[in-house]
Amino acid sequence: MTxxxxxxxxxxxxxxxxxxxxxxxxLYVAGKTPRSVAALDNLKKICEEHLAGRYKLQVVxxxxxxxxxxxxxxxxxxxxVRKLPLPVRRIIGDLSxxxxxxxxxxxxxxx
Amino acid sequence: xxxxxxxxxxxxxxxQGLDEITGGGLPKGRPTLVCGPTGCxxxxxxxxxxxxxxTQFNEPGVFMAFEExxxxxxxxxxxxxxxxxxxxxRKKIVLDFVFFEPGEMAESGEYxxxxxxxxxxxxxxxxxxxxxxxDSIESLFSGLPNQHILRAELRRLFRWLKEKGVTxxxxxxxxxxxxxxxxxxxxxxxxxxxxxxxxxxxxxxxxLRVVKYRGSTHxxxxxxxxxxxxxxxxxxxxxxxxQEIASTDRISSGIPRLDSMLGGAGYYKGSSVLVxxxxxxxxxxxxxxxxVAACRRGERAxxxxxxxxxxxxxRNMRSxxxxxxxxxxxxxxxxxxxxPTFAGLEMHVMTISNAVKAFxxxxxxxxPFTSFINGINENEVKMMAMRLLDLMKINKCTALFTxxxxxxxxSDQSQVHIASLMDTWLWxxxxxxxxxxxxxIYILKSRGMAHTNQIREFLLTDHGVELRDVYVGPSxxxxxxxRLVQEAQEKAVQTLREQEVEGRQLELERKRNVLEAQxxxxxxxxxxxxxxxxxIIGQEQAQEAQLAxxxxxxxxxxxxxVKSNNKKGVSK
Numbered sequence: 001m002t003x004x005x006x007x008x009x010x011x012x013x014x015x016x017x018x019x020x021x022x023x024x025x026x027l028y029v030a031g032k033t034p035r036s037v038a039a040l041d042n043l044k045k046i047c048e049e050h051l052a053g054r055y056k057l058q059v060v061x062x063x064x065x066x067x068x069x070x071x072x073x074x075x076x077x078x079x080x081v082r083k084l085p086l087p088v089r090r091i092i093g094d095l096s097x098x099x100x101x102x103x104x105x106x107x108x109x110x111x
Numbered sequence: 112x113x114x115x116x117x118x119x120x121x122x123x124x125x126x127q128g129l130d131e132i133t134g135g136g137l138p139k140g141r142p143t144l145v146c147g148p149t150g151c152x153x154x155x156x157x158x159x160x161x162x163x164x165x166t167q168f169n170e171p172g173v174f175m176a177f178e179e180x181x182x183x184x185x186x187x188x189x190x191x192x193x194x195x196x197x198x199x200x201r202k203k204i205v206l207d208f209v210f211f212e213p214g215e216m217a218e219s220g221e222y223x224x225x226x227x228x229x230x231x232x233x234x235x236x237x238x239x240x241x242x243x244x245x246d247s248i249e250s251l252f253s254g255l256p257n258q259h260i261l262r263a264e265l266r267r268l269f270r271w272l273k274e275k276g277v278t279x280x281x282x283x284x285x286x287x288x289x290x291x292x293x294x295x296x297x298x299x300x301x302x303x304x305x306x307x308x309x310x311x312x313x314x315x316x317x318x319l320r321v322v323k324y325r326g327s328t329h330x331x332x333x334x335x336x337x338x339x340x341x342x343x344x345x346x347x348x349x350x351x352x353x354q355e356i357a358s359t360d361r362i363s364s365g366i367p368r369l370d371s372m373l374g375g376a377g378y379y380k381g382s383s384v385l386v387x388x389x390x391x392x393x394x395x396x397x398x399x400x401x402x403v404a405a406c407r408r409g410e411r412a413x414x415x416x417x418x419x420x421x422x423x424x425x426r427n428m429r430s431x432x433x434x435x436x437x438x439x440x441x442x443x444x445x446x447x448x449x450x451p452t453f454a455g456l457e458m459h460v461m462t463i464s465n466a467v468k469a470f471x472x473x474x475x476x477x478x479p480f481t482s483f484i485n486g487i488n489e490n491e492v493k494m495m496a497m498r499l500l501d502l503m504k505i506n507k508c509t510a511l512f513t514x515x516x517x518x519x520x521x522s523d524q525s526q527v528h529i530a531s532l533m534d535t536w537l538w539x540x541x542x543x544x545x546x547x548x549x550x551x552i553y554i555l556k557s558r559g560m561a562h563t564n565q566i567r568e569f570l571l572t573d574h575g576v577e578l579r580d581v582y583v584g585p586s587x588x589x590x591x592x593x594r595l596v597q598e599a600q601e602k603a604v605q606t607l608r609e610q611e612v613e614g615r616q617l618e619l620e621r622k623r624n625v626l627e628a629q630x631x632x633x634x635x636x637x638x639x640x641x642x643x644x645x646x647i648i649g650q651e652q653a654q655e656a657q658l659a660x661x662x663x664x665x666x667x668x669x670x671x672x673v674k675s676n677n678k679k680g681v682s683k
Contacts, residue, residue: 030225039220062226066233069226073210076255077225090211092255093220104217 023047023055023105024084030077031063035094039078042095050107080104119326122170122242122278125163126156128345132321132330137302142269142279144299146291147306152317152338153282154179155188156306157244159342160280162193164242165203170278172242173205173234177250181206191342205234211254218256224264228271240277247282249293269298290322301325307333316455316491319345335457335494346460346498357381357559362474362509365404366397368578369537369552372567374560378535382558383500384511385530388539392550393571394513395419397537398476399428399435400576401511405474406438413472413508414446415463417482421446432574445470451483456495459483463499467506475503480512480529496529534558539569542581542590549590552578568594 029036047055062069072081076092082105091104102108121135130136137143145153161172185195198204255261272279281299283291290296296303303323308315318333336345361376370377378384386394402412425435438444447466483492503510530536536555541548550569554562567578568590582589582597589597
């Protein structure tokens with residue numbers, strides 16, 4: 001925790017703040033397959049429940065922009081990438097197993 | 112491998128030798144599995160396939176690396192003269208590095224590998240790639256938790272690659288008792304190439320084998336291959352298939368007497384000659400003279416020396432009156448001296464091949480070829496000899512191999528291996544007689560010519576090599592001073608015989624003279640007797656006449672029968 005968040009002008013400090021506070025999530029899908037739709041639904045549900053108000057969600061359809069697959073090292077579809085907070089985390093699958101998603105996002109300890 | 116029947120369409124690799132073995136390249140539009148242990152050259156082979164495709168066959172390619180980063184790859188292959196950065200800039204090649212930390216991937220629910228497909232598809236489409244390399248896709252197994260999904264997706268991937276019509280290489284690490292750790296060979300069934308490298312006697316050699324090539328004939332042997340500054344070169348053991356046209360031209364061995372032993376005209380052009388002998392029997396001299404003879408004809412001779420340095424050979428040859436310096440200066444004679452242990456056999460074959468291609472000699476000498484044999488690699492050396500002979504035949508060189516024999520007879524096993532490949536086999540031998548060693552030479556075989564079966568004495572003089580007839584007697588072959596002694600003895604015997612003949616002739620003459628003298632004496636005696644006899648006869652006749660006269664006179668005196676018998680006093 002920074003001592004004085006209101007005075008944080010430096011980008012580093014802001015990053016620190018975002019890291020602790022905000023989740024930036026990116027979900028990679030390929031077209032509107034049932035699995036993609038399910039993944040998005042599942043994700044939204046989890047976020048609303050556990051990260052309400054402190055997350056940003058981007059959905060990337062690789063059929064529309066295939067060049068983006070390389071940047072985030074996407075192999076499996078669907079893949080959820082937690083860009084922030086660091087470290088980067090990846091969760092593959094339709095996110096139907098909520099428990100595993102929470103563990104993967106460090107929202108719950110593995111035990 | 113020249114098959115006129117229609118085979119599968121193939122995608123040439125451009126890798127030296129590999130296209131010969133596979134009969135034209137990898138199956139076009141299908142995946143090929145290249146597997147082998149770590150460090151055997153899988154990645155390099157795959158990369159060369161892509162680079163050659165992009166530069167020589169106008170087939171752009173995608174390299175998807177699962178183990179090495181694009182930067183590492185670029186650096187690694189730059190040492191082989193492949194400028195990946197340039198090819199990437201010119202949109203001939205796409206490098207894509209697939210990276211994942213095994214630990215950072217969590218799994219929740221169903222998924223597939225559509226991301227990989229999209230990524231690969233995008234790379235292929237961005238440059239219109241015809242070739243794809245996945246190196247090595249097995250790494251996915253450590254990164255993705257669900258093996259069932261992975262296997263199903265790999266199966267789909269290979270089918271998808273086929274549908275895309277790209278020629279692909281998939282590499283895989285060798286597993287325990289299987290070609291690849293994860294059994295990729297199950298999915299890639301069109302063509303499987305196994306690479307291997309072995310260390311024999313501290314010298315490593317790489318091998319390549321086409322295990323499977325569906326719908327095509329292919330060389331099934333293990334072929335040695337090399338990685339050098341020009342990339343990979345595979346050395347097919349017998350790429351020729353024994354179809355070369357044999358020359359009927361003959362060339363001199365450089366020793367006139369030896370030429371006459373070889374049916375009067377020397378070796379066949381383009382043939383192979385093996386000169387065997389124990390240490391110090393003059394093998395190198397025979398080899399050098401052959402090279403010099405070629406230079407005299409204005410041809411080029413390439414001399415591979417595996418034990419002596421060029422200057423050593425030149426010095427030694429000067430002692431028998433052969434000066435090699437002028438030929439070297441004229442550029443007709445070239446020496447290449449390398450220790451056999453300097454590199455593996457394949458590397459030597461490659462060096463030799465490159466030197467032959469560069470110098471274009473008509474005559475090539477390997478002296479001594481047997482120094483490659485180290486006791487355990489005889490078969491490999493034979494293979495090497497076979498490949499060298501093929502190389503010679505392709506380049507229309509006449510090759511002379513010398514081979515050192517460690518005593519023993521012509522049936523020495525290690526020699527027979529190589530000798531069976533040779534067209535002409537000369538044997539230089541130590542003939543030990545009467546407390547001295549002398550050199551002898553004979554021809555064990557010479558295919559396609561009437562050659563002598565005689566042993567000649569082989570003399571190294573200060574004006575070159577001389578071959579002499581040896582004395583063959585009841586006690587065997589005589590050479591050196593024994594031959595000289597024998598020759599002297601023969602001369603003495605002959606003189607003696609000549610003298611004897613002369614004596615007999617004189618004796619005969621004497622006898623004739625005696626006989627004739629006797630005849631003369633008898634004749635004289637006879638003459639004397641004749642005269643005496645004639646004298647007696649005369650006297651007798653005279654006496655008879657006297658008596659008749661006396662009788663007539665008596666008759667007359669008696670006046671008997673005067674009328675009728677007055678003249679014949681005998682009648683009564």
